[in-house]
Amino acid sequence: MKKRFKGLKTTAGYLALVVGLSSVLAGCGGGKDQAAPKPDQGGQAPAKGEQTIRLVAANHPWTEGIKPLLPEFEKQTGIKVKVDSYFEDQLTQKTSVEFAANSKSIDVVMFRPLQDGKQFHKNGYFASLNDYVSKEQGLTDDFFESSLGSVKEGDNLYGLPLVTETQVLYYRKDLLEKAGLQPPKTLDELKEQAAKLTDKANGVYGFVSRGKRSPAVTQFSSYLYSFGGDFMKDGKATINTPEAQKAFEYYGGMLKDYGPPGTLNMSWPEAFGVFTQGKAVFLTDASSLYTNATDPSKSSVADKVGFAPFPAGPAGSKPYNVTSWAIGIGANSEKKDAAWQFVKWVTSKEIVGKLQATGISGALKSVWDSPEGTAKFPKDLVEAIKANGANAVPYDRPLIVNVGKARDAIGDAINAAIQGKDVKAAVEKSNQDFQAVLDKE
Known part of the structure; x- marks a missing residue:
């Protein structure tokens, strides 16, 4: 979800998301089961016979959209797709069990890079996409660079992005216009306007x-x-640096001084509920949730x-x-070439455009x-x-396996700041x- 779209930069921090993954994953096949593409197949190479x-996916608008x-895919390639979809937590449990059992039945999998991706990659559950991508001239050039940072470990690409989101500023146009204000461009201006209104x-x-x-940790990340x-x-943990401490003080102070009762819960x-009921002037949260407003x-x-931009x-x-959601190939799949044809197809400009046209x-x-993609x-x-x-920045939480415990630890400091306690x-x-x-990672 981004941009002036050129020159996006990944930092070493970005790739913290995919830290220290261990094994080199099962190699991607070279195309032995593929026939030469026919002229009417748009360059897609169908597998013989x-x-x-099998696509294991989430119960998500993307799945319903695809x-x-x-x-279309089946006509182009001769490859049929069986979709098994589950609620998010069920999906994690289902894929974890099958992968751990060395199941060969997961050919393509939808996963959450910031939630399951690091652990799954570390466990060797994904096939590397490097060999496939290297044969496709410029295939990844059109992706936001930071979105690819979420599915890489070093130079090893183990997934391709499907759904993205960024943190934006939601605001009440009528209240700002009445006060003669323009949307704040800096955090200092945001604080001044929040105080005034x-x-x-x-x-x-x-x-x-x-x-x-x-839950506060992901939204605090942009402030950090x-x-x-x-x-x-x-x-090494760095949430106690002077810069980080100021971020905690700012975020907690905003909610303490200008936020509604019950913020800690x-x-x-709940945050959108306050905003959509007309009880707040500003809200910062994920762009993907905009229809709620x-x-x-x-x-x-x-x-x-x-x-407005953050x-x-x-x-x-x-x-x-x-x-927020990516797609990969199962390391033990015996149909990796056919799976790659599907991965390439669903992340193509044509298909992404059709899905984005639905929101x-x-x-x-x-x-x-x-125009079609933004309509x-x-x-x-x-x-x-x-x-x-x-x-x-391509991550909104620490990029480690034990992310739940990490978020709890960081959330304690956010809560202390909201309560006006000793932030340092x-x-x-x-x-x-x-x-x-x-240290336990």
């Missing part, structure tokens, strides 16, 4: 965002980066919502831009630059997504707890 590959398009007597709060211990901090570096549904059936301020901090505007945020720069999105949201791309002491304690998690 009739083949069926199902009606499968006959907070009217607690009438139940209007200047700012709302996630404050619940673990924009203040010049990061979660970790070279295996707010994940995204713009759908009249969900929002009482649907026609009053504006979008405001710049002392280190500039450095919002996360993450691959599913893809990872291709050319689609975000096309379903508010114009200012598209511009915010593009602007966010200049210095986006809280940050030092959280850094120690986070380091203990890292």
